[in-house]
Amino acid sequence: MGANRGSGPCPTHPSRVRGFAFAVAAGAMVCASAAWAGEVVDVGIRDYRFSPAELTIKAGTTVRWTNQEKRTSHSVFFLGPNGFESERLFPDESFQRTFHQPGDYPYTCGPHPEMKGLVRVTD
Numbered sequence: 001m002g003a004n005r006g007s008g009p010c011p012t013h014p015s016r017v018r019g020f021a022f023a024v025a026a027g028a029m030v031c032a033s034a035a036w037a038g039e040v041v042d043v044g045i046r047d048y049r050f051s052p053a054e055l056t057i058k059a060g061t062t063v064r065w066t067n068q069e070k071r072t073s074h075s076v077f078f079l080g081p082n083g084f085e086s087e088r089l090f091p092d093e094s095f096q097r098t099f100h101q102p103g104d105y106p107y108t109c110g111p112h113p114e115m116k117g118l119v120r121v122t123d
């Protein structure tokens with residue numbers, strides 16, 4: 001039972017229709033509807049970089065990654081024991097995750113491990 005338990009994607013608010021599948025695969029999760037009212041922060045993906053690569057947000061905030069490339073697909077791949085990978089994002093597609101638990105959430109891109117990002121969640 002890690003500290004990040006319960007901070008996975010919200011199963012009742014999937015960012016994409018097919019997102020439900022990995023939400024279930026990620027295991028038991030807490031999904032507070034109130035969190036949906038939280039702020040949404042955008043992270044762009046272009047030129048093989050997450051922009052901004054590092055982000056500090058308050059718990060309850062949703063981060064939305066959008067692929068802004070012309071033709072390259074990427075994913076958002078969270079590392080660590082509760083890690084999981086988003087589906088592949090093609091240009092103009094996005095993925096979002098609401099962070100309920102404070103902590104550091106390092107991530108990379110499945111097909112491009114040289115891409116690095118970090119979401120820091122505070123109280």
Ligand SMILES: [Cu+2]
Nearest residue numbers: 074075109112
């Ligand atoms: Cu990538």
